[in-house]
Amino acid sequence: MPSAPMVLKMEGITKEFYGNPVLKNVSLDVKQGEIHGLVGENGAGKTTLMNILFGMPVIQETGGFSGRILFDGREFLPREPRQAMAAGIGMVHQEFMLIPGFSVTENIKLNREITRENLLSRMFSRKLETLDMPAMAADSRKAIDALAFEGIDEWAPVAGMPVGHKQFVEIAREIDKENVKLLVFDEPTAVLTESEAAILLDALKRLARRGIGILFISHRLDEVLATCDRITVLRDGEVVAEKKAGETTVIELAELMVGRKVDGLRLADEAKPPETGEDVLVVEDLSVNMPGERVRGVSFTVKRGEILGIGGLAGHGKLGIANGIMGLQPASGRVKFLGKEISLNDPLSALKAGLAFVSEDRRNIGLLLDETLEDNLVLAAMQVHGRFLRRVGPFAMRDSGSIRRHALETIKEFDIRTTGPRQVVRRLSGGNQQKVCIARAISLEPKLLLVSEPTRGIDVGAKQKVLEILYRLNREKGLTIIMTSSELVELRRICHRIMIMYDGKIAGILPPDASDAEFGLTMSGEKSTERSGEHETTG
Amino acid sequence: MRRLVEGVGVPRLLVGLFLLILFALAGLERLPVKMLISSALVRIGMNGVLVLAMLPSIRAGLGLNFGLPLGVIAGIVGMLVSLELRLSGLAGFFFALLVGVLLSLPVGYAYGLLLNRVKGEEMMVGTYTGFSAVAGMCMFWLLAPFKNPEMIWVVGGKGLRVTIPIGHRFGGVLDNLGKFSIGGVEVPTGLLLFFAFLCVLVHLFSFTRTGIAMKAAGMNPAFARASGVNVEKMRILGATLSTVLGAVGIAVYAQSLGFVQLYLAPLMMAFPAVAAVLLGGASTSRATVFNAVAGVTLFQTLLTISLPVTQSVIGGDISEVAKLIISNGMILYALTRKEA
Numbered sequence: 001m002p003s004a005p006m007v008l009k010m011e012g013i014t015k016e017f018y019g020n021p022v023l024k025n026v027s028l029d030v031k032q033g034e035i036h037g038l039v040g041e042n043g044a045g046k047t048t049l050m051n052i053l054f055g056m057p058v059i060q061e062t063g064g065f066s067g068r069i070l071f072d073g074r075e076f077l078p079r080e081p082r083q084a085m086a087a088g089i090g091m092v093h094q095e096f097m098l099i100p101g102f103s104v105t106e107n108i109k110l111n112r113e114i115t116r117e118n119l120l121s122r123m124f125s126r127k128l129e130t131l132d133m134p135a136m137a138a139d140s141r142k143a144i145d146a147l148a149f150e151g152i153d154e155w156a157p158v159a160g161m162p163v164g165h166k167q168f169v170e171i172a173r174e175i176d177k178e179n180v181k182l183l184v185f186d187e188p189t190a191v192l193t194e195s196e197a198a199i200l201l202d203a204l205k206r207l208a209r210r211g212i213g214i215l216f217i218s219h220r221l222d223e224v225l226a227t228c229d230r231i232t233v234l235r236d237g238e239v240v241a242e243k244k245a246g247e248t249t250v251i252e253l254a255e256l257m258v259g260r261k262v263d264g265l266r267l268a269d270e271a272k273p274p275e276t277g278e279d280v281l282v283v284e285d286l287s288v289n290m291p292g293e294r295v296r297g298v299s300f301t302v303k304r305g306e307i308l309g310i311g312g313l314a315g316h317g318k319l320g321i322a323n324g325i326m327g328l329q330p331a332s333g334r335v336k337f338l339g340k341e342i343s344l345n346d347p348l349s350a351l352k353a354g355l356a357f358v359s360e361d362r363r364n365i366g367l368l369l370d371e372t373l374e375d376n377l378v379l380a381a382m383q384v385h386g387r388f389l390r391r392v393g394p395f396a397m398r399d400s401g402s403i404r405r406h407a408l409e410t411i412k413e414f415d416i417r418t419t420g421p422r423q424v425v426r427r428l429s430g431g432n433q434q435k436v437c438i439a440r441a442i443s444l445e446p447k448l449l450l451v452s453e454p455t456r457g458i459d460v461g462a463k464q465k466v467l468e469i470l471y472r473l474n475r476e477k478g479l480t481i482i483m484t485s486s487e488l489v490e491l492r493r494i495c496h497r498i499m500i501m502y503d504g505k506i507a508g509i510l511p512p513d514a515s516d517a518e519f520g521l522t523m524s525g526e527k528s529t530e531r532s533g534e535h536e537t538t539g
Numbered sequence: 540m541r542r543l544v545e546g547v548g549v550p551r552l553l554v555g556l557f558l559l560i561l562f563a564l565a566g567l568e569r570l571p572v573k574m575l576i577s578s579a580l581v582r583i584g585m586n587g588v589l590v591l592a593m594l595p596s597i598r599a600g601l602g603l604n605f606g607l608p609l610g611v612i613a614g615i616v617g618m619l620v621s622l623e624l625r626l627s628g629l630a631g632f633f634f635a636l637l638v639g640v641l642l643s644l645p646v647g648y649a650y651g652l653l654l655n656r657v658k659g660e661e662m663m664v665g666t667y668t669g670f671s672a673v674a675g676m677c678m679f680w681l682l683a684p685f686k687n688p689e690m691i692w693v694v695g696g697k698g699l700r701v702t703i704p705i706g707h708r709f710g711g712v713l714d715n716l717g718k719f720s721i722g723g724v725e726v727p728t729g730l731l732l733f734f735a736f737l738c739v740l741v742h743l744f745s746f747t748r749t750g751i752a753m754k755a756a757g758m759n760p761a762f763a764r765a766s767g768v769n770v771e772k773m774r775i776l777g778a779t780l781s782t783v784l785g786a787v788g789i790a791v792y793a794q795s796l797g798f799v800q801l802y803l804a805p806l807m808m809a810f811p812a813v814a815a816v817l818l819g820g821a822s823t824s825r826a827t828v829f830n831a832v833a834g835v836t837l838f839q840t841l842l843t844i845s846l847p848v849t850q851s852v853i854g855g856d857i858s859e860v861a862k863l864i865i866s867n868g869m870i871l872y873a874l875t876r877k878e879a
Contacts, residue, residue, distance in 0.1 A: 328765055348767040357765065365761045370825075375751075380766035383752050396748040 004031040006070065007182050007213035008053075013067035015048055015059070022048050023065070023237045030182060030213040035204060037224040037245075038217045040234035041257055041313070041488070046217055049234070050184060054084045054091060072181055088181035090174035092188055098166060100159035105133070105140040107158055108173045114139070143172040147203040164196040171200070175207060182213045189223060201227045219313050221250045221524045233257060254520020258488055277304035280480055281325075281448060286333035288317070288324030295320035296504035297333070302448070302482060307474050309495030309512075310484040313523055317504040318484050319360055322450040326350045326357040328365070337448065351384045356446035358437045360453035360484070366437040367425050374407035374421040376436055381443045410439045414469060431462020438469060449473070452484040467494055488519060548820050550869070554837050561844045568851045573723035575844050581714060582839040584730035585795035587738075589812040590819075590835040592784035594741055597826040598750075599777020600757030601654055603816070603873075606665035606778075607809035608673050609650055610785020613643035618790055618799050619699070622708055623687050629716075632709035632794055639786035647782030651775030662823070662874075666809075673806045680801045703799040710797040730795065737787070742828045753777055757824065788812075814838060814866030817873040841865065 008030040015023040023045045030036045040046050052059050052069075055078025059065060069076045071087055078084040084091075098107050114136050115121075115129035140154040152165055152172075161169070167188060174183055185204070189197040204227055208214055218224050224231055225245055233241045233256040241256050281302040288295035295317040302308050312318040324331035327347040335342045343349040350357075359365040368376055378388045382398070388406065390399035407421035414435045418428060425436055434454060441449055451470065455463040471494050473479045485491050491498050492512040499509045502525040510518060547555075565572050589607065596604035617639025621631050650668065657664045681698040685691060690703050704710070716729025744750045755763040756773035763770050789808070793799045816826055819834020845861050 326765070347764055348769070351767045359765060361761075364759070365765050368755060368758055368762055370758065379751065379755055382748055383755075384767040386748070389748055395743070397743070398746045398748075398751060 004033055005073070006030070007032050007034075007072060008215070009070040010049070010053070011068045011070070013049065013052060013065060013069075015045075015052065015065040017062055021237055023052075026067070026234070026237070026239050028232055028239070030215055032181075032213055033208050033211045034230065035208050035214045035216055035228045037228035037231035038215060038234065039219070039221065039224055039231060039253060039257060041486070044234040044257075045237040046234055048237075050091075050186065050217070053078070053089065053184070054081050055079050056081060085177075088177075088179040090177060090180045090183045092167075092171050092174055092183065092185045098158045098169060101157065103155050103157050104144075104152060104169050104172075105137045105154045107169055108140045108143060108154075108176050109136045110173075112177070139176060140172065143176040144168065146175060146206065147172060148199065148206065164192045167192060167196075167200070171203070175212075180212060182215065183207065184215045184217070186217045187219065188216075189218060189220060197223070219524055221253050221520075221526065225250060225253070250524075250526055251517045251521065254524060254526070255516045258516050258520045258523070277306060277480075280304045280338055281482075282334075282336040283321075283325070284334040284336075286321065286324055286331060286335065288320035288329050288331040290317075290320040290323050290329040293317050293320040293323075294504045295324060295331075295501075298501075298504075298506050300499060300506065300509070302480060304480055305474070305478050306496040307470070307481045307483055307494055309491035309498035310482065310501060311486070311488050311491050311498055311519075311523070312501035312507070314486065316501045318486075318501040319452055320504070321501075322357060322452050322482060322484055323359075326355065326450065328357075328359075348384065351380065351444065354445075354447035356380075356441035356444040356449050358434075358441050358449070358451040358454060360456065362430075362433055362437055362457075366440075367433060369426040370424060372422045373411075373416070373418055373425055373428070373436060374403050376425050377407055377410055377440050377443050378403050380440060381445075384444060406443065410443070414439045415465065429458075429462070431458040431465065434458055434462065434466055435469065438466070442473070446479070448480045448482070450482045450484075453486065454483065455485065455487060455490060463490070470494060488523075550818060550872070551820060551833065551837060554818060554841060554865075558837065558841055558844070561841070561848050564852060565844060565848050568848065570847050570851060575847065577725040579840040579843040580724075581727050581730065581795055582843055583836050584713075584727055584734050585792045586788075586811065586815065586839055587734040587832070587835045588784060588791045589788035589808070590815045590831045591734075591737055591741055591828070592781050592788050593812060593816040593821070594826050594828065594831060595753070595777045595780035595784065597816075597821060597824065598745070598757045599753050599774050600760065600824070601665070601774060601777055601781075602662040602823045603809075603813045603870075604665060604778075604781045604785070605662050605809045605813065606650055606669045606672075607781070607785045607812060608669035608805040609646050610643050610782035611789040611805040611808050612672060612676050613646050613782065614639040614786035614789035615793075615799060615801065615805070616642055617786060618705070618793060619683070619685060619690065619703075622690055622703065622705065622799075623685050625687065625708075627708040629709070629712050632712045632790065635709065636787055636790050639790055640783050643783045643786035644779060647779030648775060650782055651778030654778055655771050655774055669809060670806065673803065676805075677802050699801055701800070701802050701804075703801070704797060705793065705799055706797045709794055712794055713791065714795055727795075730791070733791065737784070738828050738832060741784075745828075749773075749776070810866055810870070811838070811862075814869040817869045818865070821873075823873060838865070 006029050010026065010028045013023050013026040014021070026045070026049060038046055052065050057080065060079060076087060078087070099110070102110070114132040116132050118130045121129040137154045144152050144154060147168055152168060158166060158169060174180060188200060192200060201223060204214055204216065216224065216228055228245050231243050231245060231248065231253065232239055233253060235257060279301040283301070284299045285297045286295060287297050292315055298321065310318045310321055320329060323329040324344065325335055327345050327350050331344045333344070335344065337353050337355060340353060342353050363369060381387045382389060386396070388399050388403050389396040404421060410416070411418060411421065416435045416439070417432050425433055428436065438451070438454070454466050454470065458466070467490060470481060470483065474481050483491065483495060495512055497509055498512060500507045500519070500522040502523065507525055508522040510522065562572065565575060592607060592610060593604055596602065618635040620638045621635035626634050653668065654661050654664065683699060685699060690699055692698050692700055713729040713733050714727040718728055719726055745754065752763065752768045753773045753776060755766065756768055756770045757777070760770045815834040815838040816831050817834065818838050819830035819832070821830040821834070842862055
């Protein structure tokens with residue numbers, strides 16, 4: 001419908017977080033009755049763009065944005081989510097915002113209840129009016145029926161419902177709002193089964209026919225292609241393409257999403273995995289119950305002296321693997337390191353076996369922020385291997401001499417910018433904190449290093465430095481590394497093999513020089529790829 | 540000036556200034572300042588160990604140990620056993636300590652197990668654990684099979700008395716050990732040395748492998764776990780050490796006081812100790828030996844001197860009121876701030 005009026009028009013949206021541009025001159029529009037797809041890798045800026053549209057407080061707190069939003073033909077600048085809702089924007093969240101103890105009707109009508117006058121309310125206030133439950137239930141039924149999903153009883157409590165049903169309740173609540181003109185769906189099918197997803201996509205089309213504009217965010221490219229009228233591709237905070245659904249393919253979208261020129265020095269000079277290396281780590285049927293990053297039974301091996309990359313989109317389990325092996329998240333399966341079994345769910349066992357981990361959660365798990373640099377460096381080595389200690393009678397005391405020497409050496413080796421070994425790590429910059437995290441793991445003298453999201457939240461220069469450190473540790477000291485990252489480009493720069501996770505399983509193991517399209521397709525679960533190595537593929 | 544304020548902290552500076560004013564007033568009113576200082580020294584020593592008992596609990600991430608009455612009760616039972624055996628002098632005191640410590644070990648361990656089940660609510664649960672234990676022990680005191688007539692009710696011949704005088708047994712054994720007088724100020728050498736000795740022990744413990752592991756577990760459990768520390772074990776250790784120090788603390792307290800107080804006396808024992816360590820600059824998650832020493836010194840000196848001064852200046856006693864305002868105010872202040 002080319003002639004339909006615009007519901008939403010965002011023009012030249014630019015947003016910086018602390019000097020880091022995350023959105024650069026982004027423009028996007030949604031017409032009445034149109035389903036507009038928005039795709040992009042993690043960190044491409046989708047969430048920030050939606051936060052701006054909804055007036056999330058975080059945007060104003062970090063200095064606002066520049067650009068213009070027109071909603072329903074009028075200038076629109078929401079400062080809090082309430083204003084966005086009042087204007088007629090509905091949002092279906094990834095996490096359910098439902099009250100478990102309430103029935104479907106109560107949830108749908110929460111804060112918009114239909115009420116009748118009664119004696120008390122006449123005397124005191126409208127807040128004391130009686131709920132008109134039958135009318136509310138009828139409205140809820142209408143909203144659920146509009147989705148053409150029969151399985152839900154409007155009187156049933158939400159607690160205990162399958163996640164798919166909850167998702168429909170959530171959507172029903174949004175479309176029950178009378179003035180809704182634009183609905184935003186953020187990965188609505190991520191938690192649905194295939195048949196539920198099909199019903200949902202049908203419902204979207206039906207909603208669109210009623211004249212509602214829909215903004216549809218998804219990682220599943222085939223869905224996007226089948227459902228949307230137009231598709232906008234975001235990459236690194238920029239709109240790289242806007243395509244009509246009929247004029248593009250999944251492969252093209254995948255390429256647009258991940259395709260980046262690999263600039264700077266290409267570190268993966270000898271991209272082939274070391275042929276001679278034997279398998280040091282053997283993982284069999286590992287399942288990890290990590291919230292939001294579930295791993296469902298993966299098997300793989302790591303060769304001595306290689307860097308194995310683990311990539312994939314958020315929520316598909318790439319972070320779960322390292323956390324599971326290290327015993328930090330509940331896991332089951334078998335992990336053998338150098339022929340010896342590592343007992344899962346017991347961090348000490350993994351550490352004692354010679355593994356070390358740099359967590360993706362630098363500020364919470366990686367560091368004791370209020371302790372000094374030197375104490376952070378040696379604490380694990382002290383607890384696990386009993387190093388940096390001095391015996392005084394029956395007691396093992398902290399040996400300040402050896403700790404200081406080690407700290408000074410480390411600061412030099414890793415080029416940590418600090419006022420000295422006694423500086424509290426909270427005061428260090430993100431990049432330097434990350435160097436401390438890696439140095440801390442190296443202080444354990446590990447035989448295998450697991451690194452998760454090593455470059456998250458640090459500036460470009462520091463990213464380069466951190467990658468160089470990992471590269472040097474591997475190529476010069478022969479350290480075997482498993483590196484998990486959302487940044488495909490970085491994995492491709494230093495890894496020998498890259499394992500892509502999809503839906504908690506291994507979707508494929510690719511060499512770093514595989515094409516963009518191949519990576520894109522594997523990441524969006526379109527295709528199971530197996531090009532290097534003899535490992536079984538699940539997914 | 541600004542650095543001084545930041546280094547010492549506003550609460551300590553205010554209390555310090557208030558103390559100076561009180562001392563000045565005491566001089567003007569011609570009160571026996573030297574005697575006041577002597578009694579302040581005794582009160583610092585007698586309360587010091589109870590304040591020190593807060594440290595392991597805070598460091599292990601359990602917050603302030605409001606469950607201190609548990610250790611206090613163990614310590615009291617230790618003293619009762621020593622009295623029952625009619626021991627006296629230093630031998631009687633150290634035997635009481637030994638029994639008290641042995642009893643407090645399983646009590647502290649069980650307390651630690653309990654606190655591991657209520658993560659995040661340690662202080663609230665600790666308060667009521669202490670209260671319940673005190674109430675429960677009231678029955679024990681009535682029924683306990685102690686026979687020594689010094690301890691039981693004269694009438695009826697059964698059940699322990701509310702206050703048991705120990706002056707002739709081991710009352711004042713530490714206070715009088717090596718006691719000397721300098722310029723009219725009496726120094727309870729043994730008492731202060733004993734307190735100092737425990738301070739050094741606690742301080743040294745924080746530099747051991749276990750001490751460091753405990754601190755890491757307290758500051759950031761997720762980090763500690765990832766570094767191979769058994770967080771649950773460290774929390775139990777913190778609760779146990781804190782309870783043991785509570786048992787030692789009450790014995791030191793009682794020998795200075797000259798009485799063992801039973802029944803409801805241990806009920807509020809935790810609060811002055813909590814207030815003192817907070818006044819010394821500790822928070823619910825961070826505390827050093829310095830905080831404990833500075834806190835108990837300021838708090839107890841203030842209590843000692845405010846009574847006579849206010850009595851002579853305004854003719855009334857506001858010391859009890861001052862104690863309540865300062866101790867509860869300090870606790871409130873600390874609990875409303877999450878970070879130190």
